[in-house]
Amino acid sequence: MKNLKIIMISIITTILVSCSKDDAPAPSPNILAVTTDSPTGITDTQATLGGKVVSDGGSPVTRKGICISLTINPTIDDPNNDDVIEMGTGIGAFSDTFTGFPASTTGHVRAFATNSSGTVYGENKTFTTL
Structure with missing residues (x-):
């Protein structure tokens, strides 16, 4: 009986340790999904902004x-x-360099994608012009 308890505790511990909250699941091919790129090429008046549609959700x-x-x-x-x-x-991926931002300004950017199911957004990215 003692051995059975030790085996059960070992199995439960192994299962709990092997499951990590940090393992994000890949987007389902049946869900519209988009990511936002981190802004690059930031100057006092411009930045390159974009994102990527990783799944069209079947539409x-x-x-x-x-x-x-x-x-x-x-x-x-x-x-x-x-x-x-x-x-x-x-x-697929998309990006472009945009100009006309005021200097020393903090902006927020999110990518978006729309299909017949609606519009989804990528994560918010922050950038500050020089």
């Missing part, structure tokens, strides 16, 4: 691009957006 992506705002988590419908920039359709 064609009809719109993709970025939302830029001075407030966190911009959306395409947010009246506080400084800009919503469409960058094509379909699965």
